[in-house]
Amino acid sequence: MKAENLELLQSGLKTLELKPPKGALERLVAYHDYLLEYNLNVNLTGFRDERESVIKNLLNALAPWRFVDASRATADVGTGGGMPGIPLAIMLGMERLALVETKNKKCDFLRLACKRFAPGVEVLQKDAHEIRRSFGQIVSIAYGTLEKLVEATTHMRAPGSRILAWKGRAESVEKEIAECTGRFRKWKVEPFDVPELEAERHMCILQV
Numbered sequence: 001m002k003a004e005n006l007e008l009l010q011s012g013l014k015t016l017e018l019k020p021p022k023g024a025l026e027r028l029v030a031y032h033d034y035l036l037e038y039n040l041n042v043n044l045t046g047f048r049d050e051r052e053s054v055i056k057n058l059l060n061a062l063a064p065w066r067f068v069d070a071s072r073a074t075a076d077v078g079t080g081g082g083m084p085g086i087p088l089a090i091m092l093g094m095e096r097l098a099l100v101e102t103k104n105k106k107c108d109f110l111r112l113a114c115k116r117f118a119p120g121v122e123v124l125q126k127d128a129h130e131i132r133r134s135f136g137q138i139v140s141i142a143y144g145t146l147e148k149l150v151e152a153t154t155h156m157r158a159p160g161s162r163i164l165a166w167k168g169r170a171e172s173v174e175k176e177i178a179e180c181t182g183r184f185r186k187w188k189v190e191p192f193d194v195p196e197l198e199a200e201r202h203m204c205i206l207q208v
Helices: 003-015 024-038 050-062 085-092 104-117 146-152 170-179
Strands: 074-077 097-100 122-124 135-140 157-167 188-191 202-207
Touching: 003 024, 003 050, 024 050, 024 085, 024 104, 050 085, 074 085, 085 097, 085 104, 104 122, 146 157, 146 170, 146 202, 157 170, 170 188, 170 202
Parallel strands: 074 097, 074 135, 097 122, 135 157
Antiparallel strands: 157 202, 188 202
């Protein structure tokens, strides 16, 4: 990582008041370097510029960290290149995290990345609909609409589980909530800021 982008990352973490555990910053940077290197051959992320990726991948994943319960068994649904799961696991010390992804090439990357930078993280190469295993927390950045996320994780949610979805503009969030049915409309919507990103961001939280 270029020095100016490392400085950007460190400044962003300071703004977020997120202090890296011992060795975590080094692992986070190494993971990000590996992600962009691997991305040259396999489409893992649309953000190819290093600075943009630091902001829109790493800092976006970590910005709402206070809403995440690091002690719960957690599934990151539709993780792609590992967002938000791997950065959260590294920075929050999450030891019970599973990355859910269907595509072979992405799972190959995730297994290698986890082995190197987040050894406690598991990779589940399955469609979320097929998973019959209970998690106390579901997180997702880019799986789809809130309704789609709720429907896909029906058999993954333990009693009292929670769903956390990273979303954008308030109007879009309101529309997605309106598309949900019954008790699944009771989302708590919390705005959050991503350092150096001039865009609306909201965390949608559903206690199931």
